[in-house]
Amino acid sequence: MAKPSKENTPITEHLAYLLAQANREINRQLELRLSKEGVPVEQWRILKVLSDGDGHSMGELAEAVLLNHPTLTKMIDRMVSDTLVYRVQDPNDRRKVLMFISDRGKVLCKKLNSLAVDQEEHILESYGDKSTSELKRLLESLIDSSN
Amino acid sequence: MAKPSKENTPITEHLAYLLAQANREINRQLELRLSKEGVPVEQWRILKVLSDGDGHSMGELAEAVLLNHPTLTKMIDRMVSDTLVYRVQDPNDRRKVLMFISDRGKVLCKKLNSLAVDQEEHILESYGDKSTSELKRLLESLIDSSN
DNA sequence: TTGAAAATATTGAATATTCAAGAATTGAAG
DNA sequence: CTTCAATTCTTGAATATTCAATATTTTCAA
Numbered sequence: 001m002a003k004p005s006k007e008n009t010p011i012t013e014h015l016a017y018l019l020a021q022a023n024r025e026i027n028r029q030l031e032l033r034l035s036k037e038g039v040p041v042e043q044w045r046i047l048k049v050l051s052d053g054d055g056h057s058m059g060e061l062a063e064a065v066l067l068n069h070p071t072l073t074k075m076i077d078r079m080v081s082d083t084l085v086y087r088v089q090d091p092n093d094r095r096k097v098l099m100f101i102s103d104r105g106k107v108l109c110k111k112l113n114s115l116a117v118d119q120e121e122h123i124l125e126s127y128g129d130k131s132t133s134e135l136k137r138l139l140e141s142l143i144d145s146s147n
Numbered sequence: 148m149a150k151p152s153k154e155n156t157p158i159t160e161h162l163a164y165l166l167a168q169a170n171r172e173i174n175r176q177l178e179l180r181l182s183k184e185g186v187p188v189e190q191w192r193i194l195k196v197l198s199d200g201d202g203h204s205m206g207e208l209a210e211a212v213l214l215n216h217p218t219l220t221k222m223i224d225r226m227v228s229d230t231l232v233y234r235v236q237d238p239n240d241r242r243k244v245l246m247f248i249s250d251r252g253k254v255l256c257k258k259l260n261s262l263a264v265d266q267e268e269h270i271l272e273s274y275g276d277k278s279t280s281e282l283k284r285l286l287e288s289l290i291d292s293s294n
Numbered sequence: 295t296t297g298a299a300a301a302t303a304t305t306g307a308a309t310a311t312t313c314a315a316g317a318a319t320t321g322a323a324g
Numbered sequence: 325c326t327t328c329a330a331t332t333c334t335t336g337a338a339t340a341t342t343c344a345a346t347a348t349t350t351t352c353a354a
Binding site: 006007008009010011013014015016017018019020021022023024025026027029030041045048049051064065066110113114116117119120123126127131132134135136138139140141142143145146 | 153154155156157158160161162163164165166167168169170171172173174176177188192195196198211212213257260261263264266267270273274278279281282283285286287288289290292293
């Protein structure tokens with residue numbers, strides 16, 4: 001009997017592919033909702049992270065919103081132009097820049113949050129409560145086990 | 148009692164974010180392995196889809212490998228230069244181009260497959276057999292329910 | 295204290311992706 | 325048949341991302 005081989009598994013059965021596909025689909029839906037306010041998903045993430053009111057360094061932010069450093073810098077430049085966020089030099093470590101959300105940013109963030117909640121509710125409806133929370137649990141644990 | 152609100156759920160609890168994070172992590176690992184052969188993940192996907200030996204139109208391919216049309220065209224241009232794949236005009240519908248994998252492409256694809264299998268096995272080890280198949284199942288069903 | 299190494303953020307050039315327009319072919323209605 | 329809309333793919337310009345290099349500040353060992 002031949003040794004069972006996984007080498008010609010169709011692409012659609014690879015975990016990496018399923019994740020990419022699901023991510024693409026969910027992201028597309030979210031993008032569609034947020035486009036009502038003309039804001040890309042990454043900017044919503046940034047606003048959401050900053051909305052705790054604390055100052056976050058660029059490095060911290062980049063990690064949290066899944067962007068690499070130079071990309072974040074340029075996106076923040078745009079958001080500063082739009083007066084959604086602002087930079088403050090960290091007094092304790094002057095290499096760092098602390099990012100803060102502005103009042104305008106807070107207002108926008110609230111609107112975006114409710115658009116995002118709409119989507120999550122839509123997913124809950126079509127996909128189910130149980131599946132959703134189970135999926136979240138598994139994803140968290142996958143992420144954990146990858147570090 | 149206040150109405151329970153999901154509007155200030157931390158970003159890390161959103162399904163869209165968890166998917167993005169997991170996708171990023173797994174993709175990074177896969178990228179690292181495939182970089183041994185100097186091939187981006189998307190090219191591996193293309194080779195894998197074409198490795199059934201049939202001709203696939205650009206539209207079909209774009210859908211299958213999660214790239215939009217112009218991006219795919221340009222990536223295919225590179226792969227044609229590298230003689231990994233080749234174009235044939237579809238005799239039944241001359242608007243279409245059918246893509247085929249070359250012999251050189253097949254050889255490369257085999258090497259890439261085994262690198263990818265390495266990764267899947269690594270995931271199985273650290274994450275577990277049960278979790279992996281359960282996660283795959285849930286992802287498939289999420290993708291289904293999104294169409 | 296000094297000087298070298300590490301950490302942090304930005305910049306500019308190279309590369310890649312996307313959007314909108316174009317070219318070729320097919321389908322289908324009049 | 326003819327013409328007009330739809331489909332398929334490619335192209336070029338605009339935009340975004342990435343890589344490598346730079347500037348600044350901090351850390352730490354000698």
